Amino acid sequence: MPAWRPGILSLSRRPREGFVVSATSSSVPLSLALHEHTRDAHSRTEESDFVTSLMRGQSCHGAYATTVSQHLAIYRAMESTLWQHYRDDPLMSGFLDPRLNRVEALEHDLVTLLGPQALATFGTALTELTPATQAYVEALNEGHTPERMLANHYVRYLGDLSGGQIVATLVQRHYGIDDEAITFYRSPASASPSRTRTSTGPSSTGWPSPPSSGISSSPKQKRASGSIRPCSPIWQRHSNHATALPVSSPASRTCRNGGRMPRSWSRG
Numbered sequence: 001m002p003a004w005r006p007g008i009l010s011l012s013r014r015p016r017e018g019f020v021v022s023a024t025s026s027s028v029p030l031s032l033a034l035h036e037h038t039r040d041a042h043s044r045t046e047e048s049d050f051v052t053s054l055m056r057g058q059s060c061h062g063a064y065a066t067t068v069s070q071h072l073a074i075y076r077a078m079e080s081t082l083w084q085h086y087r088d089d090p091l092m093s094g095f096l097d098p099r100l101n102r103v104e105a106l107e108h109d110l111v112t113l114l115g116p117q118a119l120a121t122f123g124t125a126l127t128e129l130t131p132a133t134q135a136y137v138e139a140l141n142e143g144h145t146p147e148r149m150l151a152n153h154y155v156r157y158l159g160d161l162s163g164g165q166i167v168a169t170l171v172q173r174h175y176g177i178d179d180e181a182i183t184f185y186r187s188p189a190s191a192s193p194s195r196t197r198t199s200t201g202p203s204s205t206g207w208p209s210p211p212s213s214g215i216s217s218s219p220k221q222k223r224a225s226g227s228i229r230p231c232s233p234i235w236q237r238h239s240n241h242a243t244a245l246p247v248s249s250p251a252s253r254t255c256r257n258g259g260r261m262p263r264s265w266s267r268g
Contacts, residue, residue: 037151055167057174062126064171065113069127071160071184072106077140078152079103091146092153100157105183112181161187 053059054067079101086092110118114126123129129137140152161184168185171177 055170055174057170059175061113061175061177064175064177065110065126066128068106068109068113068181068184069122070130070133072103072110072122072127073129073133073137074140075102075106075156077137078149078156081140081144082149082153085144086146086149089146092150095150095153100161100187102157102161102184105186109181109184112178161185 050059050063054063082092082096087096107119110122110127118127121127140149164185168182172179172182
């Protein structure tokens with residue numbers, strides 16, 4: 001496994017053509033349009049001080065626990081919105097698969113890291129949510145549209161889980177994180193997030209294919225890739241602020257304390 005460097009998480013492999021929407025004046029694969037429109041935000045996230053320090057082993061166990069907490073809040077909001085509002089949506093329904101759901105895995109990881117009280121006291125101490133995460137959660141709960149949720153579905157499931165494989169490897173290497181605290185990054189082979197790259201066309205893998213009829217004619221579907229522009233500031237705020245913990249944050253205090261968590265938040 002290579003050492004951490006900005007850009008190592010980039011999903012640079014060109015997606016297979018198939019499910020086509022119009023991003024500009026010409027038709028491009030939806031997966032490619034999503035990839036291109038999120039490229040800048042993705043790069044800024046990788047280059048943030050917090051992510052760089054965490055991945056290079058210059059942070060601590062508590063900072064990883066805080067990261068898991070932010071993800072848990074975001075995935076709770078996203079998956080709740082997706083399944084409550086878009087289960088039968090013509091744009092989204094073909095992309096929804098319960099095998100990808102990550103809330104249960106994140107809750108498991110948090111309990112493994114911080115002990116059984118972590119969920120009962122979620123939102124305090126190391127699980128305190130940053131203002132950027134709170135704003136992101138509010139947008140997922142209240143400001144959602146099919147196009148925005150498709151953009152978030154792509155960024156989270158493909159970006160977090162596919163690119164996140166090196167994150168899991170490096171936090172284990174640097175901080176001794178237990179295997180049972182990185183289950184977020186595991187998914188059943190039959191629901192591999194990498195299939196999102198090819199799920200935009202006919203698939204023989206069992207991954208659900210999105211609706212194929214009328215895909216270029218619906219204005220709502222054509223807005224899918226374009227919607228990333230209004231959606232991306234939400235993601236950028238999260239990546240610029242939620243991953244750059246303030247000096248006074250619990251995780252930062254823990255890291256300055258030699259990586260030791262407060263006794264009340266340690267397992268056992």
